[in-house]
Amino acid sequence: MRVSTRYSDAIHLLAYLNIYADTKLTSDAIAASIETSPVVVRRLMSKLRQAGLITTTPGTAQPVIAKPLTQISLLSVFYAIEGDKPLLAVDPKTNPDCIVGGNIQTVLKQYYQDAQTAAEARLAKTSLQDVVDNLLVEQAKKDARS
Amino acid sequence: MRVSTRYSDAIHLLAYLNIYADTKLTSDAIAASIETSPVVVRRLMSKLRQAGLITTTPGTAQPVIAKPLTQISLLSVFYAIEGDKPLLAVDPKTNPDCIVGGNIQTVLKQYYQDAQTAAEARLAKTSLQDVVDNLLVEQAKKDARS
DNA sequence: CTTCCTGTAACTTGTTTGGTTACTACTATT
DNA sequence: AATAGTAGTAACCAAACAAGTTACAGGAAG
Numbered sequence: 001m002r003v004s005t006r007y008s009d010a011i012h013l014l015a016y017l018n019i020y021a022d023t024k025l026t027s028d029a030i031a032a033s034i035e036t037s038p039v040v041v042r043r044l045m046s047k048l049r050q051a052g053l054i055t056t057t058p059g060t061a062q063p064v065i066a067k068p069l070t071q072i073s074l075l076s077v078f079y080a081i082e083g084d085k086p087l088l089a090v091d092p093k094t095n096p097d098c099i100v101g102g103n104i105q106t107v108l109k110q111y112y113q114d115a116q117t118a119a120e121a122r123l124a125k126t127s128l129q130d131v132v133d134n135l136l137v138e139q140a141k142k143d144a145r146s
Numbered sequence: 147m148r149v150s151t152r153y154s155d156a157i158h159l160l161a162y163l164n165i166y167a168d169t170k171l172t173s174d175a176i177a178a179s180i181e182t183s184p185v186v187v188r189r190l191m192s193k194l195r196q197a198g199l200i201t202t203t204p205g206t207a208q209p210v211i212a213k214p215l216t217q218i219s220l221l222s223v224f225y226a227i228e229g230d231k232p233l234l235a236v237d238p239k240t241n242p243d244c245i246v247g248g249n250i251q252t253v254l255k256q257y258y259q260d261a262q263t264a265a266e267a268r269l270a271k272t273s274l275q276d277v278v279d280n281l282l283v284e285q286a287k288k289d290a291r292s
Numbered sequence: 293c294t295t296c297c298t299g300t301a302a303c304t305t306g307t308t309t310g311g312t313t314a315c316t317a318c319t320a321t322t
Numbered sequence: 323a324a325t326a327g328t329a330g331t332a333a334c335c336a337a338a339c340a341a342g343t344t345a346c347a348g349g350a351a352g
Contacts, residue, residue: 004309005237008254012237016246026328033244034237037311042330058329059318074257087233087265091151091158091180098179100162103284108154111220111272119233119265126257138249150340172297183342188299204298205349 009034010044010081011074015132017054017065026061044081051080069129075120077128087119088112155180156190156227157220160199161278163211172207190227197226215275221266223274233265234258 016033017025027038027045034041045063048054053072056063065072090108094101162179163171173184173191180187191209194200199218202209211218236254240247 005235008235008237011254012246012250019245033241033247035240040310061328089151089154091154094158094181095179099165099281099285100158101179103281104158106284107277107280108157115265115268118268119261122261122264131253134253135245135249138252139245186341207297
């Protein structure tokens, strides 16, 4: 199931806002970092704003992260972008007049939920601060090599 | 993205082969239970066969599950159908001349892998035998109500 | 040898994602 | 207040992909 890169791009965006906070944060500049279009960036920001993770002011290039980075987990970003979309989907339409088709949704739903909950627990453990810290560590490694 | 139901349908298929082992297991009959087309069923069986989970003989309606159900986990079915496709995708193309764009793949890849590993550990805990058992329990509940 | 079935390729359709264009509205500067 | 720059958002387009359909070659079994 090819998953969209919106979630990845949203984390990218938030990290960019933090690391480049002292630059002009236009959607064009952010788009150049993600290598996408400014409209896509603004669409992502719209979702993040609705979730209360950032605040923006129309007309100004000043999106601001609304909470300390340590209080924003990768899971909360996931919810902001993907809502309650499940990672694994159960076929919703099967033959009810069959032991399998008539009960498979009920049975699989629980197993899928367990798997997703396990994945979400991992995402909840990581904050944007961890991501930013790691980005800077990786950059320092690169700088040391050159 | 509309999430694929292939994985769900593959589990359905295997459970059907077990529960209805004493019936004529044509791809048409299986397709009627999944409410899809026979070609889709044969495509799924092709993947399951390549993964060694079932054996089939061309021309005969006799697909056979190749191992005891207790030895087939939901994870092995996932691998059979989806291969190594990740549940979460990292944007592969970002601006390398940027602290974020140049390092985000390295950083996110690890977090995503951790989350996926956690989900897979849950899927590995459940066998097809568990699924079949649960299907029969659910069916018994239905029968009791009517 | 006829019938039923599998295996697979090729094509079609519907959905989703991401990119593009275009427009309105807001902010700041002069 | 006029202007330049930017956000917000709708509408549309193109590419990717899943799943359904058609078609057909070939195996199995009576």
